[in-house]
Amino acid sequence: MPDVDTGNIPAPAPAVEAPAQFTLFSRWLHWAMAIMIVAMLFIGAAMVASLADYHLLLAVHRPLGVGVLVLGVIRLVNRFTSRLPPHPKSMGSAERRAATLSEYALYALMLSQPLIGWGMVSASGTPLKLFGPVRLPAVLPHDPGLYAVLNDMHMVLGYALFLLFTVHMLAVLFHTLVLRDRLLDRMALWKVQRKKH
Amino acid sequence: MDQEDEQAPAAQPRTPSRRSTVLGLATVAGIAAVDVGGFLYVSGRLTPGKLTPARLADGFETTFGKHAGFRRNHAKGVSVSGHFTGNGAGSAVSTATVFESGRRSPVTGRFSLSGGVPDVADTATTVRGLGLRFSLPDGEQWRTAMINIPVFLDSTPRGFYDRMLAFKKVPATGKPDPAKAAAFLAGHPETVKAMKIVKKHPPTSGFADSTYHGLNAFHLTNSSGHMVPVRWSMVPVQQARPAAAKPPEDRDQLFNTLVTTVDAGSLRWRLMLTIGLPGDQLDDATVPWPDSRRQIDAGTLTLDNVQTEAEGNGRDVNFDPLVLPQGIEPSDDPLLSARSAVYAQSFARRSGEPAGTSAVNVSQVLDA
Ligand code: HEM
Ligand code: HEM
Numbered sequence A: 001m002p003d004v005d006t007g008n009i010p011a012p013a014p015a016v017e018a019p020a021q022f023t024l025f026s027r028w029l030h031w032a033m034a035i036m037i038v039a040m041l042f043i044g045a046a047m048v049a050s051l052a053d054y055h056l057l058l059a060v061h062r063p064l065g066v067g068v069l070v071l072g073v074i075r076l077v078n079r080f081t082s083r084l085p086p087h088p089k090s091m092g093s094a095e096r097r098a099a100t101l102s103e104y105a106l107y108a109l110m111l112s113q114p115l116i117g118w119g120m121v122s123a124s125g126t127p128l129k130l131f132g133p134v135r136l137p138a139v140l141p142h143d144p145g146l147y148a149v150l151n152d153m154h155m156v157l158g159y160a161l162f163l164l165f166t167v168h169m170l171a172v173l174f175h176t177l178v179l180r181d182r183l184l185d186r187m188a189l190w191k192v193q194r195k196k197h
Numbered sequence B: 001m002d003q004e005d006e007q008a009p010a011a012q013p014r015t016p017s018r019r020s021t022v023l024g025l026a027t028v029a030g031i032a033a034v035d036v037g038g039f040l041y042v043s044g045r046l047t048p049g050k051l052t053p054a055r056l057a058d059g060f061e062t063t064f065g066k067h068a069g070f071r072r073n074h075a076k077g078v079s080v081s082g083h084f085t086g087n088g089a090g091s092a093v094s095t096a097t098v099f100e101s102g103r104r105s106p107v108t109g110r111f112s113l114s115g116g117v118p119d120v121a122d123t124a125t126t127v128r129g130l131g132l133r134f135s136l137p138d139g140e141q142w143r144t145a146m147i148n149i150p151v152f153l154d155s156t157p158r159g160f161y162d163r164m165l166a167f168k169k170v171p172a173t174g175k176p177d178p179a180k181a182a183a184f185l186a187g188h189p190e191t192v193k194a195m196k197i198v199k200k201h202p203p204t205s206g207f208a209d210s211t212y213h214g215l216n217a218f219h220l221t222n223s224s225g226h227m228v229p230v231r232w233s234m235v236p237v238q239q240a241r242p243a244a245a246k247p248p249e250d251r252d253q254l255f256n257t258l259v260t261t262v263d264a265g266s267l268r269w270r271l272m273l274t275i276g277l278p279g280d281q282l283d284d285a286t287v288p289w290p291d292s293r294r295q296i297d298a299g300t301l302t303l304d305n306v307q308t309e310a311e312g313n314g315r316d317v318n319f320d321p322l323v324l325p326q327g328i329e330p331s332d333d334p335l336l337s338a339r340s341a342v343y344a345q346s347f348a349r350r351s352g353e354p355a356g357t358s359a360v361n362v363s364q365v366l367d368a
């Protein structure tokens, strides 16, 4: 383990050494999806406020959102099948619990948001175009009342996801830039050597 | 996997200096400000002067009052259904299946009068609307909302909004404030020109003998990938008659006449595709195209059923002009995206409200 002083001699890695980082696959998924989800939040907020670009932004919003859903399912499976690095010592037990809970909430929102989007377009009775002739089938019957409810949910949960993402990002930055515990390294796309302090 | 169970041997925090703590905090605060500020900015919340779909929908409510459960514009209407039969001529310019020779596409439609008052009294000069949804194979759809004037009065959504408010009826007189209307027209020569063209095309006697124009330009693509600009209209097969000189006696007269004629038989229109040439205005619906443009008669619309607005019929359709099949694409006309956005607003608002009772009741008209 890294806190064991190994001097300059590289210690043979113990068989059960806890990882210092999320797996490479997890890290790539995290950043690809972070970009996609943040883009989705801004595109969503911008398009409902834009007369000129509504159509264009919505044409990007739909396939990108479906992409989030597909990657989100893969990521959920990956989360439960891969080994997570233990939390750093700089985090107390309450903070660890909060971090884990907020991660579950992020999963819940990143998966429910595109599902609600799909459902609401279905309930509006409009064909769901992705690109060119490719369309998704309706998952709900044409029902304006249901559309109105899902449309409200999509807005409320969209804003909730924005808030949670913001808190998540600021918490990581606080750790990294203020507490200086190298929390960001755990998600870095490159390999990070454990350092002793 | 549970992160709680594992001990945490990873990097220890260095003891940060005071300076680096302050710098770190400032960076975090800066990023927070950019993130939240950027989000609020794109959502239009920091720019109250920007015309958004919600503010445009609010404009209808300011102008016409808020009528829960009804469309914010074209609120008074009746649902119809029938079919469209393509004759194959449109396939020369577009791959859209709706144009295929002999293909019969089911159609749901809605006749309406413009304005946001759901029980407004019919007058000959109120703009008449026809919304259509063509159901195509494999769940594809084509939707279009057309009106009976030959050009639109505004070239931009802002113009539409400002005109609506400038021509808002003053309760005391029942007429627009002349000063406001004049001020608007002084700044909008395109509207003045369009109004002159509209004057030259007086309305016909009713819904059945009106020509309905799509007005906005689109693009058609045929099987060899060739693209042409198009505007379309539905031209009545019924003989057109001029509107009566005196105002209708019954406040629902135009609708009542429509209901009884559809009930007695069927009404038909020819779909005319007008093919634009280079230089024709594609992004300004106030400017007509020359009469000499090639016209393609693409098939016949037959409407043979009329229903009171109710669940599942034309009432529940958002006749969004950008729900298009393969083979038809939007042009750069700024009205199109704006219409799509505002119709979605109006549809979401009315769908979330208790349904209103339509002023046009088909069985009452037929029983009378
Ligand atoms: C990660 C996934 C998604 C996120 C974060 C997201 C976010 C948003 C946001 C923030 C809005 C603006 C809400 C408002 O202020 O009214 C919005 C609107 C919308 N979203 Fe999504 N969305 C996602 C997925 C989808 C998907 C998959 C679809 C459809 C296939 C979809 C369809 C829509 C539509 C149609 C609107 C506009 C509704 C209107 O005009 O009122 N979204 N989305
Ligand atoms: C919408 C955007 C984002 C979402 C949905 C998201 C979601 C998540 C989730 C669910 C985890 C837990 C690991 C996993 O299961 O993948 C995580 C970890 C992490 N995220 Fe994000 N994230 C987002 C944006 C960001 C941003 C912008 C940063 C940069 C500051 C960031 C930095 C991190 C770090 C460093 C970790 C590892 C935390 C740890 O050590 O436990 N994330 N993120």
Ligand code: HEM
Pocket (backbone or CB within 6 Å): B056, B060, B070, B071, B072, B073, B074, B077, B110, B111, B112, B128, B129, B130, B131, B145, B146, B147, B152, B156, B157, B160, B213, B214, B215, B216, B285, B317, B318, B319, B335, B338, B339, B342, B343, B346, B347, B350
């Ligand atoms: C920026 C300009 C325009 C705005 C803001 C606007 C706004 C609206 C709104 C809010 C509705 C109600 C939608 C619903 O709840 O389903 C509507 C309906 C309608 N509009 Fe427009 N419109 C515009 C331009 C046009 C043009 C150019 C046409 C004709 C070519 C048109 C024809 C119609 C028709 C026929 C309906 C009734 C459709 C139905 O029965 O649902 N509009 N409009």
